[in-house]
Amino acid sequence: MDGRDLLAERFEEHRPHLKAVAYRMLGSLSEAEDAVQESWLKLSRADSEAVRNLGGWLTTVVGRICLDLLRSRQQRGEQSLDVPATYVPDPQVSALPGRSGTADPEEAALLTDSVGLALLVVLDTLGPAERLAFVLHDMFAVPFEDIAPIVERAPAATRQLASRARRRVRDAAPVPDPDRARQREVVEAFLAAARGGEFDALLELLDPDVVLRADGGEVAGLSRLVRGAQEVVAGARSFATVALSTHLVLVNGRVGQMAVVNGKPFSVGEFTVRDGRIVEINILADHDRLAALLDADTLAAVTGEATD
Known part of the structure; x- marks a missing residue:
């Protein structure tokens, strides 16, 4: 196995996590897949030997790609406060346990710590930087020091972004019965x-x-x-x-x-x-x-x- 094959194998280990990040950022399964694929292209062109924490590096890259996509949507009037009140993000659908068919690894990862459509609807009302700060920190425990360079703010300002988003989510997204x-x-x-x-x-x-x-x-x-x-x-x-x-x-x-x-x-x-x-x-x-x-x-x- 040559170096590129080994790198591809390591990337595939992180793919389910990266798709989960991108889906929460974008609410679109196809765009999430595109963002993950773009992160692979960036990795394949980078000096991977200099990357000490591949998972963290890839999460940051996917976050930056998604932020750019959200900003592009906003410029076209398709995102944040301009999103139609009736818009429903892409659902992740699978058979109930016990029925025929089993979820693939990516689908299983999305469902293990799933985020409901009701929450994704609220996330669509956030600004791009707020959404990034909330998703990466509150959902994936990325430190504010690592998020700050992506949104081009100081860590304290990035913390405030996540705090504002958290209040919006808490006020608008119903907490479901987990049973x-x-x-x-x-x-x-x-x-x-x-x-x-x-x-x-x-x-x-x-x-x-x-x-x-x-x-x-x-x-x-x-x-x-x-x-x-x-x-x-x-x-x-x-x-x-x-x-x-x-x-x-x-x-x-x-x-x-x-x-x-x-x-x-x-x-x-x-x-x-x-x-x-x-x-x-x-x-x-x-x-x-x-x-x-x-x-x-x-x-x-x-x-x-x-x-x-």
């Missing part, structure tokens, strides 16, 4: 009530201040932001038909649903459950994005139907 069995119980009850048109039962399962966010992409009328249990239930009639074709899945490590119509993904929904009630629902119904995110193997693992 997956309890999550499943509530989600199953919600789907059963939706299928049966049992609107009183739906009200009992929803927090009074529940938020429902649906992202339908470019299709007019599909995207909406609904607040309050009564308002969510009022729109549940349109969900009843789709609920008949739903399957329970893991969405970013939480129990959620995927609707499959005519063999194609129709929607993916994440439910944030707290104290036995649903406090937030994020639904991606952008069929173009779903087609790109969900391959035939994932659909087969979720539905239990063999691929051709």
